[in-house]
Amino acid sequence: MSQDDASRPDGLSRRALLGRVGAAGAFVALTEVLPSGTGDADAQTRRAPAREPLETLTQAEADTLDAITARLIPTDSTGPGATEARAAHYIDRALGGALAGFRDAYRAGLAGVDAYAQAAKGAPFARLSASDQDAVLTDLERNTATGFAGSAGFFNLVLAHTVQGTFSDPFYGGNRNFAGWDLIGYPGVRLAVTADLQNLDAKTAPTHMSAYDYSMFSSRKPAHGH
Amino acid sequence: MATELRRTDVVIVGLGATGGVAALPLAQAGLDVVGLEAGTWLAPADLSPDELRNNFRGWPQSVQKANREVPTHRPNASAPYSARPAIHPMMNAVGGTTLHYWAQSWRLNPWDFKVASETRRRYGASKLPKGTTVEDWPFGLDALEPYYDKVEVEIGVSGQAGNISGKIDARGNIFEGPRARAYPMPPLRGTGFTEMMAGAARSLGWHPFPGPAAITSGRYEGRSGCVYHGYCNRGGCHVSAKGSTAVTTIPKAQRTKRLTVVTEAHVTSIDVDGQGRVSGVTYRKGNDEFFQPASVVLLASYTYENVRLLLLSASKAFPNGLSNNHGQVGRHYFSHNQIATVNALFARNLNTWYGLPAQGMAVDDWADDNFDHGALDFIGGGNLWVYSDRRPIAAANMSTFGRAPRWGAQWKAFIKENADRANTAYLQRTTLPYEDNYLDLDPDVKDPLGFPVCRITADYKENERRLADFIQDKMVQWYRAAGAIATEKTPVGTMGPTTHAYGGTRMGDNAETNVVDRWGFSHEVPNLGVLGASVMGTSGARNPTLTAQALAWRTAEHLAMNWKSIAG
Numbered sequence: 001m002s003q004d005d006a007s008r009p010d011g012l013s014r015r016a017l018l019g020r021v022g023a024a025g026a027f028v029a030l031t032e033v034l035p036s037g038t039g040d041a042d043a044q045t046r047r048a049p050a051r052e053p054l055e056t057l058t059q060a061e062a063d064t065l066d067a068i069t070a071r072l073i074p075t076d077s078t079g080p081g082a083t084e085a086r087a088a089h090y091i092d093r094a095l096g097g098a099l100a101g102f103r104d105a106y107r108a109g110l111a112g113v114d115a116y117a118q119a120a121k122g123a124p125f126a127r128l129s130a131s132d133q134d135a136v137l138t139d140l141e142r143n144t145a146t147g148f149a150g151s152a153g154f155f156n157l158v159l160a161h162t163v164q165g166t167f168s169d170p171f172y173g174g175n176r177n178f179a180g181w182d183l184i185g186y187p188g189v190r191l192a193v194t195a196d197l198q199n200l201d202a203k204t205a206p207t208h209m210s211a212y213d214y215s216m217f218s219s220r221k222p223a224h225g226h
Numbered sequence: 227m228a229t230e231l232r233r234t235d236v237v238i239v240g241l242g243a244t245g246g247v248a249a250l251p252l253a254q255a256g257l258d259v260v261g262l263e264a265g266t267w268l269a270p271a272d273l274s275p276d277e278l279r280n281n282f283r284g285w286p287q288s289v290q291k292a293n294r295e296v297p298t299h300r301p302n303a304s305a306p307y308s309a310r311p312a313i314h315p316m317m318n319a320v321g322g323t324t325l326h327y328w329a330q331s332w333r334l335n336p337w338d339f340k341v342a343s344e345t346r347r348r349y350g351a352s353k354l355p356k357g358t359t360v361e362d363w364p365f366g367l368d369a370l371e372p373y374y375d376k377v378e379v380e381i382g383v384s385g386q387a388g389n390i391s392g393k394i395d396a397r398g399n400i401f402e403g404p405r406a407r408a409y410p411m412p413p414l415r416g417t418g419f420t421e422m423m424a425g426a427a428r429s430l431g432w433h434p435f436p437g438p439a440a441i442t443s444g445r446y447e448g449r450s451g452c453v454y455h456g457y458c459n460r461g462g463c464h465v466s467a468k469g470s471t472a473v474t475t476i477p478k479a480q481r482t483k484r485l486t487v488v489t490e491a492h493v494t495s496i497d498v499d500g501q502g503r504v505s506g507v508t509y510r511k512g513n514d515e516f517f518q519p520a521s522v523v524l525l526a527s528y529t530y531e532n533v534r535l536l537l538l539s540a541s542k543a544f545p546n547g548l549s550n551n552h553g554q555v556g557r558h559y560f561s562h563n564q565i566a567t568v569n570a571l572f573a574r575n576l577n578t579w580y581g582l583p584a585q586g587m588a589v590d591d592w593a594d595d596n597f598d599h600g601a602l603d604f605i606g607g608g609n610l611w612v613y614s615d616r617r618p619i620a621a622a623n624m625s626t627f628g629r630a631p632r633w634g635a636q637w638k639a640f641i642k643e644n645a646d647r648a649n650t651a652y653l654q655r656t657t658l659p660y661e662d663n664y665l666d667l668d669p670d671v672k673d674p675l676g677f678p679v680c681r682i683t684a685d686y687k688e689n690e691r692r693l694a695d696f697i698q699d700k701m702v703q704w705y706r707a708a709g710a711i712a713t714e715k716t717p718v719g720t721m722g723p724t725t726h727a728y729g730g731t732r733m734g735d736n737a738e739t740n741v742v743d744r745w746g747f748s749h750e751v752p753n754l755g756v757l758g759a760s761v762m763g764t765s766g767a768r769n770p771t772l773t774a775q776a777l778a779w780r781t782a783e784h785l786a787m788n789w790k791s792i793a794g
Binding site: 071072073074076078079081098134137141159163164166167168169171172180181183184185186187189190191192193195197198199200201202204211212216217219220222 | 269270271272274275276277278279282283285415417418419422453454455456457464574575576577579580581614617618619621622623632633634635638639641642645646
């Protein structure tokens with residue numbers, strides 16, 4: 001069990017979970033595979049949301065992307081991360097819209113990540129331990145992943161989009177349940193802000209509203225993913 | 227073949243910050259005005275509080291003309307090109323970038339009009355940086371004051387005067403030049419953070435004051451007061467508190483029935499007759515091409531497009547581009563030395579989630595020539611500005627001050643603790659024109675119609691770099707006085723496409739070194755006027771828009787008062 005696995009609240013090893021559901025990879029699939037009340041997996045099942053129907057990526061690409069985002073903004077003692085925020089869903093959707101220009105970069109990049117993971121650690125990225133995944137990501141970030149030229153560019157792209165998917169308005173498919181905004185204490189979209197909410201010690205309750213939950217803007221929604 | 231339209235008195239190319247202002251005095255004078263705008267009208271409901279859309283995806287503009295003609299940049303004529311941004315810093319719409327700008331609405335200080343002569347007088351000619359082409363403006367602040375006043379009233383500027391007819395008021399900027407009267411509205415309210423910073427500035431013996439903004443601090447002319455919701459920055463205002471020309475001067479001009487607004491009009495050339503006078507403009511709308519004849523043309527797109535359109539409008543009389551027989555179009559270009567800034571980390575939450583970039587505290591003690599440069603190796607100065615404005619994606623992208631990696635568990639713990647504990651100052655500094663900083667047409671990169679885009683060849687020189695360093699140190703001092711536990715200075719950056727682009731059609735009495743005269747009309751083409759910061763020869767240490775708008779009003783008023791001699 002890696003150090004990271006030990007820090008999971010449920011003490012459950014990712015590899016152990018994945019072993020149970022086979023090679024399918026991403027542990028979000030557990031909600032569809034495991035019935036409720038299956039012992040220690042149950043906590044994981046409740047915390048990890050189901051993956052939405054894919055809009056752009058292939059299943060294999062989504063497995064890899066989900067696993068990458070889970071390491072960039074991990075689920076840990078400080079709270080939910082990119083997995084719960086569904087950053088990968090945000091990216092999958094946006095690649096069919098506003099980020100369509102990056103579709104090819106994701107196709108090549110995700111394949112490159114898996115190829116490097118296989119070569120360096122002996123398995124596709126999603127099936128590696130958290131510590132091995134971090135090691136692979138660090139190599140990508142530093143452009144030292146053998147056989148993956150320009151890996152830092154792809155790493156930076158995914159990092160930027162994972163941050164967008166975690167902290168943007170939930171309208172775009174990420175920041176599910178305002179996980180990102182709650183993480184950093186952003187008190188949310190308000191259409192008018194009174195002076196007392198700008199005091200240094202204001203304790204402002206989160207609105208948990210999307211901009212497009214307000215009737216003024218709900219009729220002018222941008223196209224999904226755009 | 228272009229369809230020839232009915233002749234009009236004046237055609238304005240671009241209904242943004244300056245064209246949108248100029249339309250009003252012209253229409254009020256009874257002239258028929260056609261305003262050609264590449265964008266469309268946007269409604270308040272289009273201006274949603276959506277950080278992803280506004281700050282990362284180039285909205286709210288619905289027409290992406292500008293994004294398809296982003297200028298290229300290289301630091302000098304033999305250097306490789308910089309990476310070209312995907313999004314143009316400015317937007318197309320009726321109202322232009324005034325829809326989403328920060329709306330800081332400063333007047334220049336007296337020194338900014340006389341940089342060359344004042345530097346010679348106070349420090350000697352050798353103090354002027356080598357290679358600078360800076361000239362005094364053809365007039366001083368006093369000549370522009372009445373036009374600043376008109377625009378402040380029309381668009382609605384909030385602020386605290388510091389100098390009314392020579393009487394100094396320490397609540398405002400004690401360094402500003404004389405104003406005839408107070409601002410139309412009191413300043414935007416302070417916040418816990420900005421008041422904390424003001425106290426720190428005073429503890430240093432400095433003179434903090436709330437900056438002026440074209441944003442209503444209360445109800446004004448039927449418009450709501452600001453709601454401080456935090457999405458003003460590149461986002462537009464859903465209650466029309468921001469004094470965009472789209473909600474102020476343009477609709478007022480339309481009510482005279484003299485202004486016709488044509489949207490989605492993509493101007494491709496300014497045309498001349500056999501006498502070398504402009505005859506009108508050619509534009510495309512959809513798949514159709516039109517020629518709009520006019521007695522006078524006012525070119526009021528952004529600096530890059532003003533220069534590009536002139537250079538693209540070559541003719542027999544102007545083989546090197548319209549109004550360019552002296553080779554001055556594109557010269558004396560400079561962007562604002564505003565990139566190098568200071569990030570600060572505090573040990574407490576600052577609660578800057580709401581507010582707007584114009585809701586802040588300024589210090590002008592180190593701006594312009596407000597301090598003695600005798601022992602310093604540069605001229606000019608900077609305006610220090612802190613403000614309340616923070617959104618979640620930007621907060622997550624904050625500097626980690628060397629205390630955490632860029633991702634993973636440690637990073638996540640860092641931003642969880644510090645997302646509301648950091649602040650970044652906005653430091654605008656004097657920037658000078660130089661002989662080898664210029665705009666021209668890119669030989670390779672073209673827009674979708676096949677026309678070359680504008681190319682920027684420019685880099686900051688020693689004066690700008692030394693000044694940046696000096697001003698950053700002052701800002702570090704200010705943050706530390708307010709309790710910052712860590713600060714960092716960011717690099718000076720490049721002179722690529724920017725929201726503060728000056729020169730290229732500089733204004734001055736000398737036709738050998740300037741494109742337009744003291745009234746904003748071409749030295750070579752008497753019925754062609756140019757509006758915008760492209761006519762400005764110095765930057766000051768503050769945002770250009772109000773000055774460009776005051777100049778636009780002045781040019782328009784001059785045109786109306788001298789109609790027969792200019793229109794011919």
